[in-house]
Amino acid sequence: MATPQVTSRILRRLLASGVTGRAERLLTRMAPADVALLLPVLTSDEIRVVIEMLFRQRRAALALRELPGEMLPQVFDALADEQLAAVIGRLEIDDLLEFVEWIPEDRREGVVDRLPEDKREELRNAELYPESSAGRVMTTSFIALDRKMSAQEAIDSLRSIGDGSEAVLYLYVVDEQRTLIGVVPIRRLVSSPPDRLISEIMIPDPVSVSADDDQEEVAHIVARFDLLAIPVTDVDGRMLGLITVDDVIDVITEEATEDMYHLAGLTEADRVFVSAHESIRKRLPWMFLNLGTCFAAAWVVGLFERTIEQVVALAIFMPVVAGMGGNGGTQALTIITRAIALGEIEFSSGFRAVLKELAVGLALGLAMGVASAGIAYLWQADPIIGVALFAAMILTLSVAGLVGAAVPLALKALHQDPALGAGVIVTTFTDAFAFFSFLGIATLLMDRAAG
Amino acid sequence: MATPQVTSRILRRLLASGVTGRAERLLTRMAPADVALLLPVLTSDEIRVVIEMLFRQRRAALALRELPGEMLPQVFDALADEQLAAVIGRLEIDDLLEFVEWIPEDRREGVVDRLPEDKREELRNAELYPESSAGRVMTTSFIALDRKMSAQEAIDSLRSIGDGSEAVLYLYVVDEQRTLIGVVPIRRLVSSPPDRLISEIMIPDPVSVSADDDQEEVAHIVARFDLLAIPVTDVDGRMLGLITVDDVIDVITEEATEDMYHLAGLTEADRVFVSAHESIRKRLPWMFLNLGTCFAAAWVVGLFERTIEQVVALAIFMPVVAGMGGNGGTQALTIITRAIALGEIEFSSGFRAVLKELAVGLALGLAMGVASAGIAYLWQADPIIGVALFAAMILTLSVAGLVGAAVPLALKALHQDPALGAGVIVTTFTDAFAFFSFLGIATLLMDRAAG
Numbered sequence: 011m012a013t014p015q016v017t018s019r020i021l022r023r024l025l026a027s028g029v030t031g032r033a034e035r036l037l038t039r040m041a042p043a044d045v046a047l048l049l050p051v052l053t054s055d056e057i058r059v060v061i062e063m064l065f066r067q068r069r070a071a072l073a074l075r076e077l078p079g080e081m082l083p084q085v086f087d088a089l090a091d092e093q094l095a096a097v098i099g100r101l102e103i104d105d106l107l108e109f110v111e112w113i114p115e116d117r118r119e120g121v122v123d124r125l126p127e128d129k130r131e132e133l134r135n136a137e138l139y140p141e142s143s144a145g146r147v148m149t150t151s152f153i154a155l156d157r158k159m160s161a162q163e164a165i166d167s168l169r170s171i172g173d174g175s176e177a178v179l180y181l182y183v184v185d186e187q188r189t190l191i192g193v194v195p196i197r198r199l200v201s202s203p204p205d206r207l208i209s210e211i212m213i214p215d216p217v218s219v220s221a222d223d224d225q226e227e228v229a230h231i232v233a234r235f236d237l238l239a240i241p242v243t244d245v246d247g248r249m250l251g252l253i254t255v256d257d258v259i260d261v262i263t264e265e266a267t268e269d270m271y272h273l274a275g276l277t278e279a280d281r282v283f284v285s286a287h288e289s290i291r292k293r294l295p296w297m298f299l300n301l302g303t304c305f306a307a308a309w310v311v312g313l314f315e316r317t318i319e320q321v322v323a324l325a326i327f328m329p330v331v332a333g334m335g336g337n338g339g340t341q342a343l344t345i346i347t348r349a350i351a352l353g354e355i356e357f358s359s360g361f362r363a364v365l366k367e368l369a370v371g372l373a374l375g376l377a378m379g380v381a382s383a384g385i386a387y388l389w390q391a392d393p394i395i396g397v398a399l400f401a402a403m404i405l406t407l408s409v410a411g412l413v414g415a416a417v418p419l420a421l422k423a424l425h426q427d428p429a430l431g432a433g434v435i436v437t438t439f440t441d442a443f444a445f446f447s448f449l450g451i452a453t454l455l456m457d458r459a460a461g
Numbered sequence: 462m463a464t465p466q467v468t469s470r471i472l473r474r475l476l477a478s479g480v481t482g483r484a485e486r487l488l489t490r491m492a493p494a495d496v497a498l499l500l501p502v503l504t505s506d507e508i509r510v511v512i513e514m515l516f517r518q519r520r521a522a523l524a525l526r527e528l529p530g531e532m533l534p535q536v537f538d539a540l541a542d543e544q545l546a547a548v549i550g551r552l553e554i555d556d557l558l559e560f561v562e563w564i565p566e567d568r569r570e571g572v573v574d575r576l577p578e579d580k581r582e583e584l585r586n587a588e589l590y591p592e593s594s595a596g597r598v599m600t601t602s603f604i605a606l607d608r609k610m611s612a613q614e615a616i617d618s619l620r621s622i623g624d625g626s627e628a629v630l631y632l633y634v635v636d637e638q639r640t641l642i643g644v645v646p647i648r649r650l651v652s653s654p655p656d657r658l659i660s661e662i663m664i665p666d667p668v669s670v671s672a673d674d675d676q677e678e679v680a681h682i683v684a685r686f687d688l689l690a691i692p693v694t695d696v697d698g699r700m701l702g703l704i705t706v707d708d709v710i711d712v713i714t715e716e717a718t719e720d721m722y723h724l725a726g727l728t729e730a731d732r733v734f735v736s737a738h739e740s741i742r743k744r745l746p747w748m749f750l751n752l753g754t755c756f757a758a759a760w761v762v763g764l765f766e767r768t769i770e771q772v773v774a775l776a777i778f779m780p781v782v783a784g785m786g787g788n789g790g791t792q793a794l795t796i797i798t799r800a801i802a803l804g805e806i807e808f809s810s811g812f813r814a815v816l817k818e819l820a821v822g823l824a825l826g827l828a829m830g831v832a833s834a835g836i837a838y839l840w841q842a843d844p845i846i847g848v849a850l851f852a853a854m855i856l857t858l859s860v861a862g863l864v865g866a867a868v869p870l871a872l873k874a875l876h877q878d879p880a881l882g883a884g885v886i887v888t889t890f891t892d893a894f895a896f897f898s899f900l901g902i903a904t905l906l907m908d909r910a911a912g
Contacts, residue, residue: 043685047807076685078805165616168651179630179648179689196647197630200619233714234494234527236707238630238689255706256687262710263684266717267799270724274795275788282800283808286820293792297785297825301832304784311777318769318776325769325776326762329892332780333755334748336787337726341744344725348718349733354529356498357734369737374748381752441780 018048025056034063042069046076049085050283057088061097071100074109080281082112091117095124102149103132104257144228145221147261148242148251154184155194155208162204164194179238182249183212190218190241190249218243221250228253229261230353269351272429273344275300296434303438307332310442314449317456323390324452327382327399331448334378335406335440342367342414343436347429350422360423364415371411372404379403394455402448410440469499476507485514493520497527500536501734508539512548522551525560531732533563542568546575553600554583555708595679596672598712599693599702605635606645606659613655615645630689633700634663641669641692641700669694672701679704680712681804720802723880724795726751747885754889758783761893765900768907774841775903778833778850782899785829786857786891793818793865794887798880801873811874815866822862823855830854845906853899861891 017040024033037045037060045064049057064070074085074097086094098109098121106129113121122130132150139145153171155164164181181199183192192212202211218241219228232240232255239254264278271278275296280289311318311328318324346363349355355363383400387393414436418428468491475484488496488511496515500508515521525536525548537545549560549572557580564572573581583601590596604622606615615632632650634643643663653662669692670679683691683706690705715729722729726747731740762769762779769775797814800806806814834851838844865887869879 041686050808078808081808165651168648169654171652196651197619200616200647200651201622203620233707233710235492238706255689255710256684259684259706259710259713262713263717263803266714266721267803270717270721270795270799273721274791276792276795280796282796282805282814282817286817286824289817289821290824293821293825294828297788297829298832300788301781301785301829304781305833305836307780307784308777311780312774315773315777319773322766322770322773322776323763325773325779326759326766328776328779329758329762329783329896330752330755332783333758333888333892334752337748337751340725341727341747344721344727345731345733348721352714352718354733357501357529357532363733366733366737366740370740370744373737373741374744377745378748378752381749382756385756437784441784445780 017044018051021048021060022052022056025059030059030063033060034067037063037069038067042072043076045069045073049073049077050081054088057085058093061085061089061093065093065097068100070097071105074098075101075105078281078283079108079112080279080284082109083114086113086117091120091124095121099125099129102151103129103136104147104149104253106133107136107146139221142225143221144219144223144225144242144253145250147225147228147257148221148253150251152241152249152252153181154188154249155181157183157185157192157207157209157212159208160204161199161202161206161208161211164199164208165204179254180216180241180252182216182241182252183208184249187246188248190216190243190247192216193241216241218247218249219253220245225261226265229258229265232258233262234353265351268427269347269429272427272431273340273347273433275431275434300434303434304441306438307441307445310445311449314445314453317449317453320456321392321394321452323392323395324398324449326390327386327395328445328448330382330386331399331402331406331444332441334382334403335410335444336437338371338374338407338410339414339436339440340433342371342411343418343432346415346418347432350418350428360419364412364419367411367415368408369411371407371409374411375404375407378407394452394459397455398448398452401451402444405447406440406444409443410436413439468495469502472499472511473503473507476510481510481514484511485518488514488520489518493523494527496520496524500524500528501532505539508536509544512536512540512544516544516548519551521548522556525549526552526556529732529734530559530563531730531735533560534565537564537568542571542575546572550576550580553602554580554587555598555600555704557584558587558597590672593676594672595670595674595676595693595704596701598676598679598708599672599704601702603692603700603703604632605639605700606632608634608636608642608658608660608663610659611655612650612653612657612659612662615650615659616655630705631692631703633667633692633703634659635700638697639699641667641694641698643667644692667692669698669700670704671696676712677716680709680716683709684713685804716802719878720798720880723878723882724791724798724884726882726885751885754885755892757889758892758896761896762900765896765904768900768904771907772843772845772903774843774846775849775900777841778837778846779896779899781833781837782850782853782857782895783892785833785854786861786895787888789822789825789858789861790865790887790891791884793822793862794869794883797866797869798883801869801879811870815863815870818862818866819859820862822859825862826855826858829858845903845910848906849899849903852902853895856898857891857895860894861887864890 021033021036061070064073098106179196181194185191192214193216194212198211217235221242221244239252241249242251243249268278277292280292379400382403383396386399387396417432417435422428472484472487512521515524549557630647632645633641636642643665644667645663649662668686672693672695690703692700693702694700719729728743731743830851833854834847837850838847868883868886873879
């Protein structure tokens with residue numbers, strides 16, 4: 011298969027020389043994901059033409075769905091409000107909702123006003139649900155059956171609707187109040203004898219979520235029960251819509267990105283393809299925060315300026331204690347953050363997890379303390395440095411395990427994101443503690459030796 | 462709903478007092494995932510009884526599938542070879558393959574020998590595929606249709622097979638050589654007029670993967686095309702099996718864990734619920750490696766012992782340069798590692814990504830350089846420290862951006878895991894470079910001031 015680079019060169023040449031027929035046929039043969047790869051390298055004029063061609067093929071929305079959200083504004087810029095509204099008007103409500111958020115604020119109203127009335131209505135309803143809730147990611151088109159239908163009647167009613175709805179993996183059974191009472195996997199419907207009643211083949215009381223539930227929780231449930239879709243209900247159990255597994259994969263992927271980014275002190279929108287200017291703007295606040303914490307560690311070192319003056323070699327070993335402490339803290343932090351995200355913490359408990367990381371830190375501290383004290387003594391032949399390094403390593407790695415495990419659990423208990431800021435808190439604390447213990451113990455030993 | 466703690470207490474009391482009937486009914490009402498939460502807290506005897514009850518309900522394998530792999534050996538220990546073989550013999554081949562790997566080596570042969578002959582055969586075949594390949598995660602039971610069937614004939618043949626196979630989301634159309642020629646989504650089959658031919662409703666040339674393809678690649682394709690299952694073929698295009706979306710979710714989740722763990726210098730099996738002893742054993746090699754790199758940084762500081770002797774305050778600001786450099790390097794590293802994992806790097810290019818991170822590092826270095834030099838000058842009133850801090854911050858953050866972006870890309874180009882070891886390489890390098898630039902520039906300035 012040709013690389014996107016080659017394809018885009020061919021496409022641009024075809025467009026430039028006015029051979030639009032061949033350009034359009036080329037587009038027809040490409041998967042939406044590959045078309046998406048093309049868009050960012052095209053000029054505004056080229057984007058406009060390509061989107062028009064795709065729109066005629068009813069594939070414009072499909073291709074745009076394959077773009078990372080951060081790249082949408084660039085494409086939107088090339089399109090007039092009218093054209094943009096026509097393209098996104100073909101999206102399912104969950105995708106539409108996300109797209110509308112990527113339209114620059116000053117254009118948003120203009121575009122939304124040009125959507126078909128029913129889409130505008132749907133959008134208004136969806137926007138009532140809280141951010142990151144199930145209601146925002148659900149699709150509201152689904153097929154509801156009556157429990158008194160036969161299997162064949164259900165199949166016939168599906169035939170009358172025709173193909174196309176992404177919702178037809180499970181059929182949902184509702185009563186007169188539209189309360190969800192059962193689910194029929196389509197594979198079970200098809201395998202059942204034609205005269206069997208829906209009420210006999212349905213699985214009663216299916217797993218469902220509420221529209222206000224958090225998307226991350228929904229993703230956990232779908233992954234745990236190996237579902238392909240999950241129904242969404244209101245507080246009274248009435249069926250509102252459903253969330254399909256492809257949206258769940260997006261949620262899982264986004265959550266993992268969020269955790270990794272938060273551990274490193276990054277904001278989600280700071281992706282590889284956003285401009286340097288944008289990345290700088292997003293990283294500056296975190297950098298200033300980090301600078302503050304680095305100066306806090308420096309202040310701790312400053313407390314012991316007199317000690318370092320007497321034994322300058324202490325400065326050499328400062329990076330060893332701090333580096334090992336930071337490493338130990340990050341390890342504990344990563345394990346607990348991931349365990350929270352995957353629900354693995356349920357197989358242990360917060361308290362046991364903290365105790366375990368403390369014990370692991372203590373044991374690793376002992377091993378590293380012996381090794382580093384040995385190397386330091388061979389290098390500098392100063393017993394005070396060796397003893398201070400040994401003791402500081404044990405203390406620092408124990409504290410690193412304790413703090414690395416406790417901080418994300420504490421953040422979670424306070425209903426905060428367990429990863430957000432945890433990296434900065436843990437490494438600052440371990441750095442400061444490493445310097446304090448190492449230089450503090452050295453000071454005590456020197457005072458005693460002098461006294 | 463009762464918490465797992467409460468349920469396990471009730472269950473144990475029922476088992477202890479011999480009221481097994483009620484215990485069994487309690488188990489019947491629990492979801493497999495909740496049963497899985499119970500198992501680790503039970504004694505060996507209790508596990509044996511519970512597994513027996515679940516086995517009678519044909520749910521033992523389902524419950525075990527919900528356990529993280531690392532917890533399986535504990536459950537396996539409680540079961541005799543005979544019982545274990547009976548339980549895992551009911552698994553689909555992809556799950557069976559994974560379970561067999563968790564059986565302690567000295568028991569593995571004994572258990573496998575007790576599996577039914579057809580499962581043993583399937584297992585031998587699956588084990589021929591490379592580690593982490595599609596062949597290892599595919600299920601080999603699927604429904605193949607002939608293109609000359611009508612929609613109604615296809616439905617009738619499904620009815621004759623009955624319900625139960627997880628494979629029935631898509632029906633695959635093969636020719637006489639079993640070559641995959643098309644796919645019919647079951648929802649499309651059901652919505653089609655009964656007399657329509659399969660060849661008319663099938664989607665020709667469906668997306669497929671080869672059995673030797675890497676699982677991560679397969680997951681990307683499934684996520685990208687929003688598929689529910691993907692067919693797996695041999696080199697000649699003959700259909701071998703299929704991979705379902707629930708397995709893809711597992712692959713995506715595992716890959717994210719792997720990346721996060723590798724960035725922190727952890728091995729995958731080091732989970733929150735493994736014993737402290739196990740965690741220590743797994744982390745020790747990484748810790749020793751990290752100790753080596755910390756001493757490398759210490760050695761760089763040692764080169765400037767004379768300089769620090771003259772201006773002890775330099776030791777105070779060492780953590781500031783090193784801390785900021787480590788932070789900047791980790792940020793670039795995280796962005797590039799995640800971009801590689803998500804395929805987002807395709808929207809940019811390796812070269813552009815490195816250049817961008819270099820530019821971002823330079824800009825952030827300028828801002829942090831001005832801020833830190835200002836604070837340092839106000840604190841210590843020493844222009845040499847201020848200038849050295851300013852220059853070192855710019856150099857270190859630029860290098861951090863460069864190295865943080867280049868290392869994972871280089872590892873990938875060498876066909877290595879982009880995250881493995883990258884964290885250690887990047888932070889060691891930035892630490893050493895931070896000390897070298899800060900203390901080196903200070904030495905030069907002092908020499909010039911003295912000269």
